[in-house]
Amino acid sequence: MSDHDLMNRREVIQRVAMLMGGAISAPAVLAVLNGCSPKPGAGWQPLFLSKEEGAMVEAVAELIMPRTDTPGAREVGVPAFIDVILKDAYPSDEQARFISGLKDFDAEAQRVHGKPFLELPQAQRVSYLQRVHDEAAAAEKVEADKDVPAGERKRPFVLMMKELTLLGFFTSQAGATQVLQYVAVPGGFQACIPIAEAGNGKQWATEASLRF
Amino acid sequence: MANDVSAAKDHSYDAIVIGTGITGGWAAKELTERGLKTLVLDRGRDVKHGDYPTATKDIWEFPYGGRATDEDLKRQAVAARSGYAITQASKHWFVDDTEHPYTEIQRFDWIRGYHVGGRSIMWGRQSYRWSQMDFEANAKDGVAVDWPVRYAEIAPWYDHVENFIGVSGRAENLPQLPDGKFLPPMDLNCVETHLQQTMTDKFKRKLTIGRVAHLTAPLAHSPQRGTCQYRNLCIRGCPYGAYFSSNSSTLPAAEATGNMTLRPNSIVSELIYDDKTQRATGVRVIDAETNEQLEFNAKVIFVCASTFASAHIMLNSVSKRFPNGFGNDSGELGCNIMDHHLDVGAGALVEGYTDQYYTGRRPNGFYIPRYRNLAGEKRSYIRGFGYQGGAGRLGWTRLMLDKSLGAELKEKAATPGPWYIRMGGFGEILPNHANRVTLDRTRKDKWGLPLLAFDAQLRDNELKMRKDMANDAAEMLAAAGFRDVKTYDRETGIGLGIHEMGTARMGKDPKTSVLNKWNQVHACPNVYVTDGSFMVSSACQNPSLTYMAFTVRAVDHAVGELKRGNV
Structure with a gap:
């Protein structure tokens, strides 16, 4: 259109x-x-990332938010979303942290498992990502408990990926309408009703333009 | 738009209104409805009702998930301090700060929208009356100067305004927060009702649904406005006209009279004073697009440009009679900046109610009216604060540091999270002569006008009050049985409440105030200033409703004075 x-x-x-x-x-x-609705393209050409970095972003995003009985990150265009938001919405120091973090993430996979991340079998990718993620999340929890605002927490690659995958996915049409539920014009307000009567009972999709 | 050609030709009108925000729109409506040919000026672009480019966009239609870009944050750095204004859905309503600079002697958050309708498009819509206590406060405490009016004089004008704009709310019969003419209230949810019960039982304090300028029922006199659709996308502009804005309400009413000439892109640089008649004869205007300099004349002028923009115009209007700024015999012009201090309160997680959810997005929360320093209580500070807050179920953003990834993360995200409740205080700021704005003649904007320089800070009374604002919130949430209660008290700048007021206060004595009780400049009776400039104290309620009521009252006075030949 x-x-x-x-x-x-x-x-x-x-x-x-x-x-x-x-x-x-x-x-x-x-x-x-x-x-x-915008149609996410199947094939995408990175504008900010290199081709190799783009492949890594795509693989990690799909692990964070995979296809199940509903679309996953790749299908709704999250990799291209991350490429563009990095290009336009991140200052150069954060861009640099993302890229160097991506390289470190890959180097660590090589060191631990003897292969670059993208050459690992699926099960090893999952366990490696989970370990790196849990360590980073535990470290950030300390900052969160001290009320350091989300935008000032200097997230490592794995958590930048998680934040941007969540954001891109749940602000996509499929994420908002198939995984969550969405009504553009509710037309009325029911303050407290049994959850089963609140549409299909799933989380309502709303804007999420602030850092989290 | 009605355009009186003969009037336009010689640039003469019965009345001029500077500004089209909350008060300018009201002045335009009331003057034109009383038959005055009125020129209405706004420094920004025109915005017709419905001309809200993002209003009907879905979440997925915005780039960057709706977030601001790095470039946006550089160009709109001041508005971004609000934390909510600069998104892909709303950034076009806020000025480019690089194009509209000002000087911060101390941090000052001046958050502006330069377009027809002004901040009536993005306002919070909370609408509360001042009480007799608020109008008496300065006299009682010996602070600043006394208000020259009392509640009974303003009450009928509150009625008039509420009846026209439509205010949804619940009557509570509280002396410190008078009831108004209300449309049906919005509902509290079960967690909010739980807190309300605790506050009644354990604290004898009131929690009520916010009083908001939303239509929860149709208004017979404004058939073009629809009822609230519970989208909660108000900041984008409402295509239904369901909340009050100048664009949806007062400007269409003014236009319907045939007496309004609306001129956007018109920056008023100064008021013109005539020594012989001792009246203002008109205004000087710079066309924002062509830089052409123009003059327009009128019998009466309403200055409604917003508090600091009005201060700028008046400080820049220097003449033999007024060497220190228009009407500034008292030396108070630009002084006594007030706002409400906020970014302090508490939040908590709520156990239970997990089988309860809601439909629709209520564009409103609860309100806890002031309860401190009432009925003889004496805290270590004077005056008080109210809270605004709300409860809801947490969404997928809560999962940022959750251990789950993959299918489990997706599943959790689709399930409504626990209930969370939060309340934030709005505290009164005392008028202080030293909190002021002046002209910085060393710097100029792109039209050659000097910049404003802000020098204001929170002082002892406000800082003491903030301790109660955090601790009381936590105490009430804990008493309700909520868990993980956490207070917050963030560094905040004056201005961030966007309730700016006080820089041309009214008073009985021309030696200590700029305006009289009718919002007339003491020294020049055909100039009325009716935006937040006139305020003598700030109370702790959201002020727009009060600005509107005083504006209508001032127009009624001005038209009477014109008829009597006094202005």
Whole structure:
């Protein structure tokens, strides 16, 4: 869909919403909006990362958020998301920490298991990632307990990957609507109801534009 | 837009309103409805109701998961101090700070939106009345100067404003927080109700649902506005017009009269004073796009540019009569900066209620009205604070340091987390002559105007109060049986409450105040200043409703004075 079409459609929704005041139904708005979802490309060309770094990011992201009966990180475009957010939203010192951390992560795999990460069998990738992750998470927990803001914690590669995979995945259409549940225009508010009656009972998808 | 060609030609109007935010919109509506041909100026771009580019976007339509880029954070570094303003969904409502610099003698967080509607698009919508106690406070404590008005004089104007904008809330019959004309209240959730019960039983303190300028029922007089859809995306602008903004409410009303000429991109550089008539004759304007310099004339001028922008215009309006700034015989212009100090409170995890959840995203939380230093209590500080807070179930961001990865992480993320409750204080800041803004004539903006220089700080009374603000919150959460109670008290700048006020205070004595009780400049009766500038003390309630009520009252006075030939 071109930007032009998107704009027109959005204008139509806004006009209709205004004309009808609050009367417009949520499903009607949803039906129009669902036509506009971005389509994550299957193949992607990294803009910031090298090809090899891109492959590493893709593999780690898919381990963090794999395909199950719902799409995984690769399928919803998380690797390309991470590439672009690193390029545009991270200052150069954090970019450098990510890249050097990625290299260290690979070098450590080589040292421990005798092979680069991407050449390890799946089971070893999982156990290696889990170990590196748990150590990093334990170290950061100390900072979190001291109320150091999330944005100032100088995360190592594995936790930067986790943060960005979570962010990219749950702000994707599939993550928000198939793994979580999402309603664009709830139309009303029920403050406390049995969880089974709150839509399908899953976590509601919301914006998450702040660091966590 | 109604354009009176003959008036436009000679640049003469009955009235000029500077600014289109919360108070400028109200001044425009009330003046035009009373038949005055009114020129309404805003320094920023035009924004028509509905012209909210991100309002209907879904989460996945924003790049970077909605986060600001490094470039955004450099260009909008001041607004980013808020922690919430600069996202892909909302950044276009906040100024480019590199284009609109100011001088910080001490840290000052001046968070601005330069566009038609101003911060009425991004405001928090919490709407509370001042009480008699608040209007009496300065006199009683011997602080600054006395308010020249009391609650009874303002109450009917609160009624008028609430009836028009629509305020959802619950009547509580509290002397320190008068009830208003309310639309049906939004609901508290079960955890909030639990805390409410604890506070009643153990503390004799009130917790109520926030009073917000949202339509929870239709307004007969404003059929173009719809009811709240519980999207909680208000900061993007509401396509339903469900919360009050100038764009959805007062400006359309003004436009409907045919008496308004709205001129965006119009930076007012100064008020023009005429020695002979001892009146202001009009304003000088720089066109923000063409840099053309223009003059517009009117019988009466309403200065509603926002507190510090109005201070800037008045300080920059130097004449033989007013060598130190417009109407500044008292030397108080630019002084007595107030705001509310915040970023202090507590949060806790809640055990239980795991079989309970909610639908819809309530754009509101609970409110705990002031309870300190009432009924004879004397803390180590004077005045007090209120809390705003809310409870909800934690989402997937809670899993950042969780051990799970892979399918287990995905499964956990799809399951609502435990309930979490948080409350943050809004504390009164005392007026202090030394908390001030001046003109920094050594620096100029791109239109050649001198910059504002801020020199203000929290002082002893506020710092003492903050201890209670953190500890009381923790005490109440613990008493409710919540666990892992944690206080916070973050370093904060004045301005971050975005409740700026006080730099042209009203008072009985022209020697110690800039405005009289009608918001008129003591020394120039055809200029009214009705944004937060006029405030004499800050109380601890969100102030917009009070600014609106005083604005309407001032217009009523001005029109009467025009008829009587007094201005």
